[in-house]
Amino acid sequence: MNLVLSDDQQLIREEASRLLREKASPQNVRRIVEAGTGFDAALWSMIAGELGWCAMAVPEAYGGLGLGLTERLLLVEAVGERLAPVPLWSTTCAAAPLLEAIGSRAARERYLPAIAEGRIAATIAWGRIDASEPLQATGVTSKAVDGGYLLDGHVGQVIDQPAADLLLVSASADGEQALFALEREAGYESRQLETLDGTRPIAELTLNAQFIPDASRVDDGGFDASSASSAIAIAQLGLAAEQIGAARGVMDLTLAYVAERVQFGRTIASFQAVKHRCARLEVDLAEAKALIYGTAAGFPSATPEERLLEASGARALASNLLFRAAEESIQLHGGVGFTWEYDPHLYFKRAQATCTLLGSEEAHLEAIAARLLDKEAAA
Amino acid sequence: MSDEATQQLRAEISQWMADHLCGRFEPLRFRGNAGDGDALPELRKEWERELASGGWTCPGWPGEWGGRALSVAEQVAFQEEYGRAGGPGRMGHIGEGLLGPTLIAFGTQEQKERFLPGIRAGSEFWCQGYSEPSAGSDLANVRTRARRDPETGDWLVHGQKVWTSLAHVSDWIFVLARCEEGTVGRNGLIFLLMPLDQPGIEIRPIRQISGGAEFNSTFFDGARARAEHVVGAPGEGWKIAMALLGFERGISTLGQQMAFAQELELVCQIARENGAAQSSRTRQRIARAWVGLRAMRYLAMRVLAEDTRPEALRERLGYKFHWSNWHRDLGKLAMDVLGADAGIVSDDPRYERLRQLFLYSRADTIYGGSNEIQLNLIAEQGLGMPREPRGNLT
Numbered sequence: 001m002n003l004v005l006s007d008d009q010q011l012i013r014e015e016a017s018r019l020l021r022e023k024a025s026p027q028n029v030r031r032i033v034e035a036g037t038g039f040d041a042a043l044w045s046m047i048a049g050e051l052g053w054c055a056m057a058v059p060e061a062y063g064g065l066g067l068g069l070t071e072r073l074l075l076v077e078a079v080g081e082r083l084a085p086v087p088l089w090s091t092t093c094a095a096a097p098l099l100e101a102i103g104s105r106a107a108r109e110r111y112l113p114a115i116a117e118g119r120i121a122a123t124i125a126w127g128r129i130d131a132s133e134p135l136q137a138t139g140v141t142s143k144a145v146d147g148g149y150l151l152d153g154h155v156g157q158v159i160d161q162p163a164a165d166l167l168l169v170s171a172s173a174d175g176e177q178a179l180f181a182l183e184r185e186a187g188y189e190s191r192q193l194e195t196l197d198g199t200r201p202i203a204e205l206t207l208n209a210q211f212i213p214d215a216s217r218v219d220d221g222g223f224d225a226s227s228a229s230s231a232i233a234i235a236q237l238g239l240a241a242e243q244i245g246a247a248r249g250v251m252d253l254t255l256a257y258v259a260e261r262v263q264f265g266r267t268i269a270s271f272q273a274v275k276h277r278c279a280r281l282e283v284d285l286a287e288a289k290a291l292i293y294g295t296a297a298g299f300p301s302a303t304p305e306e307r308l309l310e311a312s313g314a315r316a317l318a319s320n321l322l323f324r325a326a327e328e329s330i331q332l333h334g335g336v337g338f339t340w341e342y343d344p345h346l347y348f349k350r351a352q353a354t355c356t357l358l359g360s361e362e363a364h365l366e367a368i369a370a371r372l373l374d375k376e377a378a379a
Numbered sequence: 380m381s382d383e384a385t386q387q388l389r390a391e392i393s394q395w396m397a398d399h400l401c402g403r404f405e406p407l408r409f410r411g412n413a414g415d416g417d418a419l420p421e422l423r424k425e426w427e428r429e430l431a432s433g434g435w436t437c438p439g440w441p442g443e444w445g446g447r448a449l450s451v452a453e454q455v456a457f458q459e460e461y462g463r464a465g466g467p468g469r470m471g472h473i474g475e476g477l478l479g480p481t482l483i484a485f486g487t488q489e490q491k492e493r494f495l496p497g498i499r500a501g502s503e504f505w506c507q508g509y510s511e512p513s514a515g516s517d518l519a520n521v522r523t524r525a526r527r528d529p530e531t532g533d534w535l536v537h538g539q540k541v542w543t544s545l546a547h548v549s550d551w552i553f554v555l556a557r558c559e560e561g562t563v564g565r566n567g568l569i570f571l572l573m574p575l576d577q578p579g580i581e582i583r584p585i586r587q588i589s590g591g592a593e594f595n596s597t598f599f600d601g602a603r604a605r606a607e608h609v610v611g612a613p614g615e616g617w618k619i620a621m622a623l624l625g626f627e628r629g630i631s632t633l634g635q636q637m638a639f640a641q642e643l644e645l646v647c648q649i650a651r652e653n654g655a656a657q658s659s660r661t662r663q664r665i666a667r668a669w670v671g672l673r674a675m676r677y678l679a680m681r682v683l684a685e686d687t688r689p690e691a692l693r694e695r696l697g698y699k700f701h702w703s704n705w706h707r708d709l710g711k712l713a714m715d716v717l718g719a720d721a722g723i724v725s726d727d728p729r730y731e732r733l734r735q736l737f738l739y740s741r742a743d744t745i746y747g748g749s750n751e752i753q754l755n756l757i758a759e760q761g762l763g764m765p766r767e768p769r770g771n772l773t
Contacts, residue, residue: 259763275759282693291670294673365666369666
C-alpha cells in the first residue's frame with residue numbers, strides 16, 4: 001500500500017488549492033455568506049463544468065475519468081480549506097457513490113454522465129443528519145400508484161439542496177427501502193433555511209403526495225444498509241477530508257496571525273504556550289489525515305465493515321480536530337478573533353455545523369465500540 | 380515491490396517464526412519488549428543467534444555486510460510479522476538499527492570489518508552512551524570528557540552516562556564525550572566505541588517504577604577507547620551522534636504496533652469479561668484507542684516513505700508524540716478497565732502485562748525526546764515558529 005501521493009495526485013491537489021485561493025478568496029466567500037445564498041454558482045460552474053472535478057468521481061463507463069477515491073478526497077479537502085461554497089462533497093462523495101452503489105442501470109446511465117460532465121449538482125436527502133446511518137429513517141414513505149409513486153414526508157434538513165439539480169430521496173415502502181430522484185424541474189416543495197454556517201445551504205423538504213414517475217425510481221428493486229455501505233463510507237470519508245481541509249485552513253490563519261502579532265516586545269508565536277498548542281493541533285491533523293488517506297488507499301481491498309469502521313474513525317477524529325482548531329484560532333487571535341472582520345468565525349461555524357452531520361463523534365465511536373466489545377471476536 | 384512479493388515475504392517470515400520460536404525459545408514469546416527489557420537476557424541472546432542463522436538479523440543492511448537489502452516496505456513486513464508472531468524484544472536492536480547503519484555510513488573500513496560481523500551474527504551487543512545527569516533533553520550539554528593519551532593516541536574517558544539500556548548485558552558502548560577543553564554545546568564532541576568489560580567502567584542498575592532494571596548508570600574513570608575506535612573526526616561527534624538518531628526512522632515501531640494491538644485486544648477482552656464494556660465512557664475511550672492505533676499504522680507508513688514535502692516533515696515530527704501518548708493513554712485505560720483489580724498483584728498474566736504497560740508507558744513520553752521537546756520541534760522545524768531562547772545557567 002503506497003500512502004505517498006503520486007506526482008499526478010500532488011498536481012491535482014496543488015492546482016485545486018491554487019485555483020481556490022483565488023476564486024474562493026475570503027472576500028468571495030464572505031460575499032456569499034452575506035448574501036445568504038450559501039452557494040457560489042459561478043465557481044461551481046467553473047470547477048464542475050470547465051475543470052471537470054466531478055468527472056474524477058465517475059467511472060469511465062459513465063463518461064468519467066474513473067480516478068481513485070484519493071483524488072476525490074484531495075479535491076474536497078481543498079474545498080474545505082477555503083470553505084468554498086460549492087456542493088462538491090454532496091455531488092462527488094454522496095450522490096455519485098450512492099447512484100453507483102444501488103442505482104439501476106437506467107439511473108446510472110441517466111445521471112452519472114450528467115454529473116461527470118458537470119451539468120448537474122446532486123445531493124441526498126439524508127434522514128436524520130445527526131445519525132451515523134443516515135439513509136435509514138428518513139421519515140419519507142412511498143406508495144406505488146399507477147405509473148409511479150406518491151411520496152409523503154418531511155425532511156428537516158437537506159444539505160446543499162438549494163444548489164442541487166438532482167435530489168436523491170430515500171423512502172420506505174412496506175418495510176423495503178427505495179431511492180427516488182427528484183429533479184429540480186419536476187417541482188417539489190422546499191424552503192431554504194437560515195443557517196449557522198453561511199457557506200453551505202440547507203433546505204427543508206416537504207413532500208405531500210408528491211408524484212414520482214416509475215422512471216425516477218433509482219434503485220433496482222430495493223436496497224438495504226449493506227448495499228449502500230460503501231457509498232456511506234465514501235460520504236463519511238469525504239466529509240472527514242473536507243473537515244481536515246477546513247482545519248488546515250483555520251490553522252494556517254492562526255499561524256499567520258501569531259507570527260505577526262507583537263506583544264511584550266516579541267511575536268506571540270515565540271511563546272511556548274502558543275507554540276505547543278499549535279503543535280498539538282499538527283499532531284492531531286497528521287493522525288486524522290493518515291487515517292483518511294490510509295483508508296482511501298486500502299478501500300478497494302477492504303471489507304464493507306472495515307470501510308465503515310475506519311470511516312467512522314476518520315469522522316470522529318476530523319470532527320474533534322476541526323472544532324478544536326477553530327476554537328483555538330479564535331482564542332489565539334485574541335480580541336480580533338471575536339470580530340466579524342477576521343475569518344476564524346467562518347471556520348468555527350463550519351466546525352459546529354459539520355460535527356453532528358452524519359453522526360457525532362460520540363455516535364461514530366459508539367459504532368466502533370459496538371464492533372469491538374459486543375461481538376465475540378474483536379477486530 | 381509488488382504486493383504479491385511482499386505477501387510472499389510475509390508468509391516466509393511467518394513460517395520461519397513458527398518453526399523457530401518454539402521449544403526452548405517458547406518462553407520468549409511476547410517478552411522483552413519496552414518495559415520488560417531485562418527479561419531473560421541470555422536466552423534472548425541465543426535467540427539473536429537463531430535469527431542470525433536464518434538470515435533475519437540486519438535484513439535492511441546491504442548485502443556486502445550480510446544483510447538482505449530489504450526495502451522499507453519489506454522491512455515493515457518483516458517487523459509486522461515478527462511482532463505478530465510474538466517475537467521477543469530485540470537485544471540486537473541498538474547494534475542493528477543504530478550503530479550498524481552509522482558505521483556503514485561514517486565508519487572506516489577497519490571499523491566496519493571489526494564490528495559489523497559481530498552485530499550481524501548476534502555475538503556482540505551494543506548499548507548507547509548519550510544521556511548524562513545534566514544532559515537529558517539538552518543532550519549537547521555533555522560533560523563526559525575524553526582526553527588523548529599522548530603515548531598511545533587512545534582516548535581516556537571520565538564521566539557518567541545514564542539510561543544506558545541493557546548496559547549490564549552488553550559488550551560495547553558508543554559514547555558521546557567532550558574532547559576539546561573549554562568547548563560548549565555541539566562543538567568539541569567525539570564519538571567513541573568502547574568495550575564495557577575493562578577497568579575504569581562501572582555499571583549500576585537503575586530500578587524503575589515498574590520494579591525492573593533495564594537501565595543503568597555507567598561510570599567512566601579513565602576507561603580507554605582505542606585510537607582507531609573514533610567514528611568521524613574528533614570534534615565532529617555531534618554530527619555522528621545526530622546521524623545515528625536519524626537512522627532510527629521508526630521501522631521498528633511497526634513491530635511495536637503489533638504489541639500495542641495485542642494490548643488493546645487484552646483490554647477489550649477484559650472489558651467484555653468484567654462488565655467494564657457496559658460503561659459508555661469506557662466504550663468511547665476504547666473506540667478512540669482503536670482509531671488512534673489504526674491511524675498510527677498509516678502514519679508510520681507515511682513517515683517511512685521518502686517524501687520531502689513540508690507537510691511530510693510535520694507528520695514525521697509528530698509521529699513520536701502520537702504513538703507515545705497513545706500508548707500512555709492505553710496504560711491508564713487498561714487500569715480503569717481492570718478497576719479495583721488493578722490494585723492487586725494477580726496471577727493472571729494478562730493483568731500483569733497490563734500493569735507493566737501502565738507503569739512502563741510513563742517512560743514513552745519522556746525518552747527519545749520528551750513530549751515538551753517534541754512539541755518544540757514540531758513548532759520550530761515543522762511550523763517555522765521562533766526557537767526557544769537559551770538560558771545561561773549551568
